[in-house]
Amino acid sequence: MSIAVSALILPSRRLWRLHALLHLLVLLAAACAPDAALRLALAAAAALAACRAHGLVNLARLDISGVGAMRLAVYPLLAARAPATRGTAPAVHAAARAPPDAWAGQAREVRLLPGSTLWPGLMLLRLRGDDGAVQWLAVLPDSVGAEAWRRLALAVRAVAAQAPAAHGTG
Structure with missing residues (x-):
């Protein structure tokens, strides 16, 4: 059985909701803080964090070959043109329907590193590119369909089980 898989990874609505909940909790902590300076600092931190990365939505494509070689392409899209929800993201779906050749120019080789988390409900992949940069x-x-989730989980586990020397993950 081949482990080859190609998965389009959309932004997660669950992760967005958890992020929003974290901002609300920091604002609640700011409201409950006894010191005025602490209230101001917490409110400023929550506002700064909320504004920091909401302008971009990352769409990714992860390709794993039959021998375990991995390629990753990350496409930042403006959130105004591509909201994080699946039902209303025409730019995201248009990118998903693009032919594989359209993705090839922007993909880069990556290796799975130790420290990656493979749980039944979460894959947190630690990847290193040829340039040495580590990306999570x-x-x-x-983020993916049910069938793509299953195939991607199997492929990532197979890559992780391979000898570290073969992929330079040591």
């Missing part, structure tokens, strides 16, 4: 890729079940 969070994949939740709502």
Whole structure:
């Protein structure tokens, strides 16, 4: 059985909701803080964090070959054109329907590193590119379809089980 898989990873709505909940909890902590300076600092931190990365939505494509070689392409899209919800993201779906050749120019070779998390409800992949840069890729079940989730989980486990020397993950 081949482990080859190609998965389009959409932004997770669950992760977005958890992020929003975290901001609300920080604001609640700011409201309950006894010191005015602490209230101001917590409120400023929550506002800064909320504004920091909401302009971009990352769409990713992870390709794993039959021998375990991995390629990753990450596409930041403007959130105004591609909201994080699946039902209303025409730019995201248009990118998903693009032919594989359209993705090839932007993909880069990556290796799975130790420290990656493979749980039944979360794949947190620690990847290193040829340039040495380490990148984390969070994949939740709502980021991909059910069949793609199963195939991707099997392929990532197979790659992780291979000898570290073969992929340079040591």
